[in-house]
Amino acid sequence: MNNKLHLSDHLVLLAGVFFMVTPVLLTFITSTHDAITIYREGVQFLPGDQFLQNYETVLFRAGGFTKEVDGFVMLKNSLILGLGFAIGKIVISMLAAYAIVYFRFPFASLCFWVIFSTLLLPLEVRILPSYEIVQSLGMVNTYSGLIVPLIASATGTFFFRQFFLSVPDELLEAARIDGAGPWKFFKDILVPLSKTMIAAIFIIMFVYGWNQYLWPTLMTTDESLFTLVRGIKQIMQVWVGSQIPAFNEAMALAILAMLPPVIVVIVFQSWFVKGLVESDK
């Protein structure tokens, strides 16, 4: 291996980093200027002096893109959606996967196929009937209407099933000789063993829940339930027909909407990568 070869490798990688990072960097820089400057001079390449003011406006003042809520409330709602979805999904899918892997019972394969058939149909293709059913159940503009239908897909169950199948059989046998029943085995052995897996799937599910767009758009018409990502749609509706689009505040909202999941992914990078890659094996 000579140095020249390495230099070209680094150049390619740097170009890749430029392609991936610059758009977000420009988004951030834009969020630190005032709207007039951007409108007059185009997107800026150096940070401006409106950082505090723009973020304060977006976080704590209602009446920009949304009429009643500020960014802070949306942040809270995003957190509820992300956490509620991730936790709900993990709990429900761990229980289901435990039943499927560790129990012999009638209709086991039927249950298995019913649950795993959900992998075949993404929410987007059954969006209208899903909306109507949730509406008929009176769950529009509720947190449960926002979260529970998203849990219907069996990805988490599938993931835990794969993991449980990889746990050596002898552990269950040793536990049975040690007098552990189904509940004790789950609580004392399986859940502690799955810790890393739970962390990995939690990160992926949190990001997935936080980033939901179409479903919250349909489910929440009440602004007090808007998430940050849902709020993005509001920007577009305010902009149609406006003279000077408030790019600065829009981009501040975008930065706020991406910051928590990005931080989670970067901080827990190794778990996240493991979760993503392992779940497909």
Add this chain to the structure above:
Amino acid sequence: MRQSAVHLSGALMKKVQFQSRTVPFLLLLPQLAIVTIFFLWPAAEAVQSSFYLEDPFGFGATFVGMDNFTDTLTSSDYGRVARFTGVFTFFVTFLSLGIALLLAVKADKVLRGASSYKTLLMWVYAVAPPVAGLIGVLLFDQHVGPITEFFALLGWDMQIGVSFFDTSFAMTVTAVWKQVPVNFIFFLSGLQGISKSVQEAASIDCRSGFRRFWTVTFPLLAPTGFFLLIINITYAFFDTFGIIDVVLKGEPGNNPVTLVYKVYLDGFRGNDLGGSSAQSVILMLLVFILTVIQFRLIERRVHYT
């Protein structure tokens, strides 16, 4: 999480299991309830209403057989959208896979700064599609966007939201940008999964690094590649919804939309329940076929390793 695929090979059951009739059903109850109410029921409704013509004012529905399907499939509008979806999917898949593969191969090679590169190249995974769309809107904006300014220098006057081609271009670039990280992560982990001794054997057998890549590394990566191909097609179909919606600012007009976006448009804006349902069912079939292919490929992938 469409990344997860149906993988049914290997041991389906444990050698030793608990025997109980009630406990497993109690454990399964929450999942089964949610699946039944929010998945099976709506899916059944979609199939059913695809055979009915709904009165726009909500006064009942009439059975029309396959009419919704024939209407959908023969309409020129649907053909146009289907064609765009195909082209869009092709470019998004091809470009995001290609860029990610290139970056993964390089990231696997360098020693210095490898983990920094890795982090910098993958964190965009966490950016929501509509947020990516918003960034695209900024960068491609007709008045302030630096990309538009750059192309103006080359004599291309971009008009996002007006020109069909320019809008498609902006959507594709944004969608590729958003998808590179996932592919990068999978390719890199695939590359790192190739055993060192195989690579060393190859470097003894073959001097040219380029040839070595195409004859040894690439075939060994092929299973990951096939798998990602399906993942990317599903991404381009479904997960780009947020990008498209934001780039179009909710006003499709004559602009490019994908099949999934059209389901949403016809169902929620156009109030064409039967037509939208028929489109849903067509998409269901498509996803089903993709999943079957994916299942087959994964089976093969397992034998490969």
Add this chain to the structure above:
Amino acid sequence: MATITLDTVRKVYAGNVEAVKGVSIDIADGEFIVLVGPSGCGKSTLLRMVAGLEDITTGEVKIGDRLVNNVDPADRDIAMVFQNYALYPHMSVYNNLAYGLKNRGMAKDEIDRRVKEAAGILEIGNFLDRRPRQLSGGQRQRVAMGRAIVREPAAFLFDEPLSNLDAKLRVQMRVEIKRLQRSLGTTSVYVTHDQLEAMTLADRLVVLNGGVIEQIGSPISVYDKPASTFVASFIGSPAMNLLPVTVRDGGLALTNGSGLSGKNANGADSYTVGVRPEHFEVVETASADAAVTADVTVNVLEPVGAESFLYASFGEGGPEIVVRVSSHAQYQPGQKLVLQAMPEDVHFFDADTGKRID
């Protein structure tokens, strides 16, 4: 402490695969029984049926006087040591030992006493706070043993517990298991495919093949009087030389080839004759008392240190035999030799069934 009784135990898996075909064994209190056989012979299945980890298709398993066919593994008063140890990876060594006792609702100080005592016996007292992954293979093996000991069970069940260790450690642990079992006096059933391990550990060997018992007996009696050609070739290393012979002119001759002669001991027309490698003697001329004499050509001499193995064959295309010789013996490939074996060292087996003929 207890006896274990297996009465015509059968195991049939789905798809009518019969893994164990009616096995009966009476295991005395305090006895060390080794189930040995090639992989797939049903030895592990048999052990797991005793443990309660596999259902018993038909037949009865009794521990002490109690029929345990439908008793939960935890209630059978047994302890098991697994091949991969099956230690709980997220628990400390202490908790690995204590977990089963806690589940029985034993008092804390009694648990502590037992764990400390077992740790003392096995010399793992310094590792009690560590996790299994921080231990070496040998230490894990000790923890697995400790988990069995603290239960103070009626019987120990071992499922190939040494096969994940390297050769040196395996010998060391083998000696230790034997000593431990002697001092505790606990009835033990031990499964292995390693005949040497089986010989050294067992009070009685149970040789299994294809789900049936080929022979039960003390290691020496099994070695000296193998009940079948299968046992003869499975127990002992290098394996017993088995030669198909035919009766010709009142004497024995190789069925395929020449160079062997011997006395006809029974009335049949053909046999399989077995001679262990150490029972062939290199001589100038065969003695009149010899039961079998062989004219062979040396193929190769394999020194292993304390002794050497001589591989030789009966002419072109004839069968090859192995002979245990002194490590100082010098033989050249191609050299012609005369071998003899005395009557008490020659085994006869039925040519068709492979059963021993006395």
